Amino acid sequence: xxxxxxxxxxxxxxxxxxxxxxxxxxxxxxxxxxxxxxxxxxxxxxxxxxxxxxxxxxxxxxxxxxxxxxxxxxxxxxxxxxxxxxxxxxxxxxxxxxxxxxxxxxxxxxxxxxxxxxxxxxxxxxxxxxxxxxxxxxxxxxxxxxxxxxxxxxxxxxxxxxxxxxxxxxxxxxxxxxxxxxxxxxxxxxxxxxxxxxxxxxxxxxxxxxxxxxxxxxxxxxxxxxxxxxxxxxxxxxxxxxxxxxxxxxxxxxxxxxxxxxxxxxxxxxxxxxxxxxxxxxxxxxxxxxxxxxxxxxxxxxxxxxxxxxxxxxxxxxxxxxxxxxxxxxxxxxxxxxxxxxxxxxxxxxxxxxxxxxxxxxxxxxxxxxxxxxxxxxxxxxxxxxxxxxxxxxxxxxxxxxxxxxxxxxxxxxxxxxxxxxxxxxxxxxxxxxxxxxxxxxx
Amino acid sequence: xxxxxxxxxxxxxxxxxxxxxxxxxxxxxxxxxxxxxxxxxxxxxxxxxxxxxxxxxxxxxxxxxxxxxxxxxxxxxxxxxxxxxxxxxxxxxxxxxxxxxxxxxxxxxxxxxxxxxxxxxxxxxxxxxxxxxxxxxxxxxxxxxxxxxxxxxxxxxxxxxxxxxxxxxxxxxxxxxxxxxxxxxxxxxxxxxxxxxxxxxxxxxxxxxxxxxxxxxxxxxxxxxxxxxxxxxxxxxxxxxxxxxxxxxxx
Ligand SMILES: Nc1ncnc2c1ncn2[C@@H]1O[C@H](COP(=O)(O)OP(=O)(O)O)[C@@H](O)[C@H]1O
Ligand SMILES: [Mg+2]
Numbered sequence: 001x002x003x004x005x006x007x008x009x010x011x012x013x014x015x016x017x018x019x020x021x022x023x024x025x026x027x028x029x030x031x032x033x034x035x036x037x038x039x040x041x042x043x044x045x046x047x048x049x050x051x052x053x054x055x056x057x058x059x060x061x062x063x064x065x066x067x068x069x070x071x072x073x074x075x076x077x078x079x080x081x082x083x084x085x086x087x088x089x090x091x092x093x094x095x096x097x098x099x100x101x102x103x104x105x106x107x108x109x110x111x112x113x114x115x116x117x118x119x120x121x122x123x124x125x126x127x128x129x130x131x132x133x134x135x136x137x138x139x140x141x142x143x144x145x146x147x148x149x150x151x152x153x154x155x156x157x158x159x160x161x162x163x164x165x166x167x168x169x170x171x172x173x174x175x176x177x178x179x180x181x182x183x184x185x186x187x188x189x190x191x192x193x194x195x196x197x198x199x200x201x202x203x204x205x206x207x208x209x210x211x212x213x214x215x216x217x218x219x220x221x222x223x224x225x226x227x228x229x230x231x232x233x234x235x236x237x238x239x240x241x242x243x244x245x246x247x248x249x250x251x252x253x254x255x256x257x258x259x260x261x262x263x264x265x266x267x268x269x270x271x272x273x274x275x276x277x278x279x280x281x282x283x284x285x286x287x288x289x290x291x292x293x294x295x296x297x298x299x300x301x302x303x304x305x306x307x308x309x310x311x312x313x314x315x316x317x318x319x320x321x322x323x324x325x326x327x328x329x330x331x332x333x334x335x336x337x338x339x340x341x342x343x344x345x346x347x348x349x350x351x352x353x354x355x356x357x358x359x360x361x362x363x364x365x366x367x368x369x370x371x372x373x374x375x376x377x378x379x380x381x382x383x384x385x386x387x388x389x390x391x392x393x394x395x396x397x398x399x400x401x402x403x404x405x406x407x408x409x410x411x412x413x414x415x416x417x418x419x420x421x422x423x424x425x426x427x428x429x430x431x432x433x434x435x436x437x438x439x440x441x442x443x
Numbered sequence: 444x445x446x447x448x449x450x451x452x453x454x455x456x457x458x459x460x461x462x463x464x465x466x467x468x469x470x471x472x473x474x475x476x477x478x479x480x481x482x483x484x485x486x487x488x489x490x491x492x493x494x495x496x497x498x499x500x501x502x503x504x505x506x507x508x509x510x511x512x513x514x515x516x517x518x519x520x521x522x523x524x525x526x527x528x529x530x531x532x533x534x535x536x537x538x539x540x541x542x543x544x545x546x547x548x549x550x551x552x553x554x555x556x557x558x559x560x561x562x563x564x565x566x567x568x569x570x571x572x573x574x575x576x577x578x579x580x581x582x583x584x585x586x587x588x589x590x591x592x593x594x595x596x597x598x599x600x601x602x603x604x605x606x607x608x609x610x611x612x613x614x615x616x617x618x619x620x621x622x623x624x625x626x627x628x629x630x631x632x633x634x635x636x637x638x639x640x641x642x643x644x645x646x647x648x649x650x651x652x653x654x655x656x657x658x659x660x661x662x663x664x665x666x667x668x669x670x671x672x673x674x675x676x677x678x679x680x681x682x683x684x685x686x687x688x689x690x691x692x693x694x
Binding site: 383384385386388389390391392393394395396397399400403404406407408409410411414 | 491492493494514515516518519520524525527530531533534535536541544545548549552584601605
């Protein structure tokens with residue numbers, strides 16, 4: 001048997017054991033067993049699968065990740081030295097498990113609901129079910145089915161009609177080093193009701209040497225005229241596997257702004273599916289990935305223009321150094337009846353070393369005739385004239401390179417509307433690039 | 444301060460400078476004139492340390508040191524400043540952080556304390572006034588979307604801020620209207636001391652009405668073919684370059 005098949009068998013065996021012991025109400029049980037059944041017929045993808053052409057999962061198969069509940073919960077965990085945001089509601093997860101003691105959510109929620117999923121299914125089951133049923137990602141996807149087959153940990157957010165929460169909502173997922181590598185599936189469910197406006201941040205962070213498999217699945221339902229700014233900030237450990245799925249279902253004139261930042265992780269794969277289901281809905285997706293060392297970061301985006309007058313903007317940038325590898329696949333489908341739609345896609349990559357690698361694939365499928373669609377991909381290096389110009393002003397060569405690399409990232413970071421987040425990311429970019437520089441200067 | 448002896452430089456195997464000699468002392472202003480393609484920018488670049496040129500012969504000493512032992516940033520820190528003929532645009536790097544970094548690198552080199560944000564802003568605003576620049580330019584990315592004249596002013600601003608010992612202006616006057624030209628000249632004249640020197644590369648004599656050179660050199664075919672006082676510029680203005688014998692030969 002192949003290592004992929006071995007892994008699948010092992011995971012399913014563990015899953016069955018987990019399901020037997022897991023508590024949870026009938027709703028959880030139902031959802032889990034449906035996913036468990038689908039797993040019978042799904043295999044792990046290989047590079048022969050077009051969607052996985054550039055991402056080889058073999059390093060993933062080498063680790064025996066333990067199922068949830070078996071992973072030790074960090075007892076003495078505290079937030080003191082963690083970059084949490086002061087201004088915001090907060091939900092804290094450690095090694096995939098919710099920590100109520102460190103979270104800060106509205107106590108007796110009447111309007112905006114911000115709850116751990118385990119609480120949400122008790123009193124808001126219909127709403128949870130509504131999101132799960134309406135917002136679907138790719139069918140037959142082993143990573144979302146694995147996560148669903150052990151559905152338990154996660155977040156449920158409901159922003160009622162015309163409401164605007166007074167603060168952003170920060171969800172902090174921390175993974176610490178543990179004796180055995182662990183599997184951390186989490187679910188983020190968001191319903192933005194009509195006319196509401198909110199900011200949600202998924203912030204992933206891992207201890208330096210921690211090995212784990214973070215498997216977040218995000219499902220977002222946006223009603224008419226709703227607005228949502230949504231951030232996925234990936235600061236996973238350099239040894240972690242981060243495989244995320246996100247699906248967004250957008251109704252009439254809703255507007256989704258997404259920011260997807262990937263700095264950490266040994267192997268990162270993000271699949272984003274946006275369904276512009278009703279007319280006038282708009283999506284803007286921004287991405288910034290920094291792949292260094294042997295990091296592999298793969299973003300796969302599918303925007304489905306399924307209604308007229310829908311608009312999408314994608315602006316993704318990669319910075320790749322050392323033996324890093326960045327992959328971008330941007331599929332855009334404009335269906336036959338989606339007239340007057342508009343799709344723009346830009347992917348720019350900066351290669352900082354000889355062995356850095358980038359694969360970028362725009363995939364435009366356009367079946368409507370009265371639409372605007374464009375895409376552009378560039379892969380380049382730092383500009384020698386710019387480096388020289390900075391050096392003639394007394395700035396050392398490696399500082400000059402770092403400034404220019406930072407500038408490349410800034411074109412994404414500077415467009416972040418929330419000031420605190422913008423500053424946070426600006427520092428994070430500086431730090432990430434600076435760490436690399438100090439390694440190189442030392443060599 | 445600067446001594447160039449028999450300098451020979453090639454680009455991709457093509458000789459551009461073919462035995463150039465020039466001596467510059469502190470307190471002097473040297474104008475270098477010459478037809479297009481004669482090697483003026485090549486000379487400016489080689490003094491600033493631009494990669495891609497091959498020095499095939501001769502030597503250059505700056506303040507007694509072999510210039511070619513210093514990389515571009517070391518030359519800048521030692522007081523060499525090049526105002527580019529075509530200043531480079533740097534999207535994503537704002538003018539303030541760029542200038543602050545540059546100033547502090549040079550201060551560090553001289554064992555001075557780095558300027559903090561407040562002191563820096565105070566200093567930079569005074570210098571901007573000197574070169575007639577709107578402080579709004581501080582927030583913009585370096586040279587990006589600047590007009591030709593704005594880029595040139597930005598070069599002079601950087602020179603005013605970095606206070607070089609040897610300032611090299613490569614056709615800073617081309618493309619400038621008369622007001623901008625006067626501002627540039629005033630900038631140079633205010634910076635001028637007994638301790639520093641300037642090389643003013645120009646195509647036109649009109650700049651030299653405002654920056655009075657001590658020497659004028661004609662560069663042609665990779666060599667200095669004639670040197671003189673400021674009257675030479677007027678003569679060139681009147682007669683062009685063709686009357687110089689070596690030019691005919693070089694063409
Ligand atoms: N990078 C280069 N590659 C090839 N030739 C060059 C390069 N730079 C300059 N040259 C050539 O060198 C000669 C001198 O150019 P330059 O120094 O720019 O002259 P000037 O500034 O006097 O107009 C020209 O013939 C030009 O074509
Ligand atoms: Mg020139």
